[in-house]
Amino acid sequence: AREALFQSQKLEAIGKLTGGIAHDFNNLLSVIMNGLELLRMTKDPAMVAKSVDTMARAAQRGALLTQQLLAFARQQPLRQEAHDVTRVIRSFEAVLRRALPDDMHLYFQIQADLPQAMIDPTQFESALLNLVVNARDAMGDDGEVLIDLDAVTLSEHEVERLPAGRYIRVMVKDNGEGMTPETMARAVEPFFTTKDVGKGTGLGLSQVYGMMQQCEGALTLDSRVGKGTTVSLYFPAVQKQAGDDQQEVALGFEKVL
Numbered sequence: 001a002r003e004a005l006f007q008s009q010k011l012e013a014i015g016k017l018t019g020g021i022a023h024d025f026n027n028l029l030s031v032i033m034n035g036l037e038l039l040r041m042t043k044d045p046a047m048v049a050k051s052v053d054t055m056a057r058a059a060q061r062g063a064l065l066t067q068q069l070l071a072f073a074r075q076q077p078l079r080q081e082a083h084d085v086t087r088v089i090r091s092f093e094a095v096l097r098r099a100l101p102d103d104m105h106l107y108f109q110i111q112a113d114l115p116q117a118m119i120d121p122t123q124f125e126s127a128l129l130n131l132v133v134n135a136r137d138a139m140g141d142d143g144e145v146l147i148d149l150d151a152v153t154l155s156e157h158e159v160e161r162l163p164a165g166r167y168i169r170v171m172v173k174d175n176g177e178g179m180t181p182e183t184m185a186r187a188v189e190p191f192f193t194t195k196d197v198g199k200g201t202g203l204g205l206s207q208v209y210g211m212m213q214q215c216e217g218a219l220t221l222d223s224r225v226g227k228g229t230t231v232s233l234y235f236p237a238v239q240k241q242a243g244d245d246q247q248e249v250a251l252g253f254e255k256v257l
């Protein structure tokens with residue numbers, strides 16, 4: 001009986017997913033088709049720019065959707081390597097900005113000289129985009145998102161079940177509507193969404209959560225209704241190995257040559 005229940009829950013989930021995705025894609029395609037229609041009719045540069053912008057955002061949402069689906073369906077293992085997280089975020093900045101409408105703002109606060117972290121850059125970018133899109137959906141005019149990046153030293157169990165050590169922390173803070181404790185408790189469940197059909201699939205945070213588990217990090221939520229939400233990601237920092245410095249010197253020397 002439990003197996004049957006599980007099966008029916010699975011079918012229900014798949015049904016919800018297919019319905020939600022189909023709606024989403026239809027909406028996005030109609031945004032793009034309307035935009036194209038408008039482009040055919042107008043030469044006004046302001047209208048053209050606005051239309052292109054809207055279409056770009058719709059296409060980007062479509063790309064994020066397929067990303068989420070792939071991550072969910074394949075449960076792909078991460079391709080982790082030591083990366084400079086600051087550099088990865090900086091090179092992704094333009095995409096993140098484009099995810100927000102003009103009346104919302106994105107700020108960065110980045111600690112200098114951070115140690116590297118083991119990440120899969122593609123998945124990391126997709127996680128950031130998920131978080132920024134969630135922030136956008138929770139905010140109104142003059143919404144503000146802050147991406148705060150620093151290194152922290154944690155004692156054991158200070159955060160979730162993380163072992164003591166040094167971590168790179170990425171915080172995405174918004175001043176949006178916040179979550180109720182009930183929503184917060186379920187937010188990382190696959191398919192849990194409070195958004196209208198066609199607006200959300202409930203796969204965003206579960207994807208990010210899955211990634212954090214795979215890289216032996218953690219995800220924490222802090223939210224207050226009417227105040228805003230902070231999602232924090234903790235990545236184990238890469239310890240400098242003895243000999244790293246030497247290699248840096250050697251590389252530097254090579255560059256000079």
Ligand code: ADP
Nearest residue numbers: 134135138187193194200201202203204205229
């Ligand atoms: P989706 O965005 O498709 O709904 P997610 O898994 O990303 O799926 O999020 C699940 C739910 O968590 C959202 O529907 C929303 O209720 C809540 N949520 C996530 N991020 C935020 C946020 N920044 N502010 C308020 N609520 C949020």
